[in-house]
Amino acid sequence: MSHVAMGRKQCPVCLEIHDNGAEILLHRQLKDIKDQVTGHHLCEEHEQQEKDGFIFFIEISNTPDNDQETIRQENANRTGHIMSIKREAAEGMFNREVELFNFVEEGVIKLIQEQTNHNEDV
Ligand SMILES: [Zn+2]
Numbered sequence: 372m373s374h375v376a377m378g379r380k381q382c383p384v385c386l387e388i389h390d391n392g393a394e395i396l397l398h399r400q401l402k403d404i405k406d407q408v409t410g411h412h413l414c415e416e417h418e419q420q421e422k423d424g425f426i427f428f429i430e431i432s433n434t435p436d437n438d439q440e441t442i443r444q445e446n447a448n449r450t451g452h453i454m455s456i457k458r459e460a461a462e463g464m465f466n467r468e469v470e471l472f473n474f475v476e477e478g479v480i481k482l483i484q485e486q487t488n489h490n491e492d493v
Contacts, residue, residue, distance in 0.1 A: 380412035425455040
């Protein structure tokens with residue numbers, strides 16, 4: 372055992388637990404401490420996608436509460452479908468600015484895929 376551990380991060384896109392952006396944890400009273408998840412940080416793959424100008428759509432089966440426009444990570448009931456798309460393409464499609472993370476209702480990712488496939492055919 373060790374007094375030092377890794378504060379690992381969970382990717383908000385794919386939920387993978389990883390060391391990208393991890394921090395070193397040191398127990399205050401120098402007691403044994405284990406690796407643990409301390410927050411959200413993009414994994415290497417999705418961090419690279421963000422740098423390349425992609426944004427993320429995460430499909431969920433629940434909808435935000437009436438008075439809330441966005442849904443919190445911990446409340447999201449994920450279906451497992453995620454998609455990344457170039458920001459410009461998404462903004463062109465939705466005709467407005469889009470966030471880095473977007474929770475969408477079931478079926479929306481399929482619609483986006485159909486739309487983008489269609490664009491490629493033109
Ligand atoms: Zn990821």
